[in-house]
Amino acid sequence: MKAKAIVYTSNTGYTAEYARILSRETGLLVYSLEQARKELAAGSCILYLGWLMAGKVQGYDKAAKLYAVAAVCGVGMGATGSQLEDVRRTNGIGQDIPVFTLQGGFDGKRLKGIYKMMMSVMAKTVGKKMAQKPNRTPEEDDMLDLLQNGGSRVKEDNLNALLQWYYSDKAGERSPE
Ligand SMILES: Cc1cc2nc3c(=O)[nH]c(=O)nc-3n(C[C@H](O)[C@H](O)[C@H](O)COP(=O)(O)O)c2cc1C
Known part of the structure; x- marks a missing residue:
């Protein structure tokens, strides 16, 4: 069974932006996790997107209890497609569920409290550590710029790997009924 909906958790809006782009591209309905708990039947097959905090995909544990998660997408500050194994390990995501990462953004003004x-x-x-690092890769330079100056790195192209998976036959095979 293919995913029926996109469910996301976003703190400052970048993950929500990706979820909306993904919805536009796939035609899938999109819900925040809060909304989904009221409106989307438990057990539904979903694509889950959550912002990354200290390596944890926010909301994933709750989403996995409620729904059949066909794929997980962590939105963080690192380059799109980086940290995949770390994210899988830190969140205890089994090998049968594909993991993707997307570069979101950082805006100090949108953050509150803790x-x-x-x-x-x-x-x-x-x-500081990054600024001192010799021979930074272009991705590390970009993350340093994001940390120091803020900004959005949300773009449609970052969803290519996820969309490729979604439209491949495997996307239909992997998710439980
Ligand atoms: C407290 C905190 C911890 C974070 N930890 C990580 C992290 O471990 N890895 C990462 O790539 N990004 C990390 N980030 C960056 C966010 O994941 C990034 O800004 C993301 O785009 C936020 O998405 P949102 O706008 O949907 O909330 C962290 C941000 C905050 C505020």
């Missing part, structure tokens, strides 16, 4: 504090520590520590 997240704002955590991010300002991270921007200082990770940012």
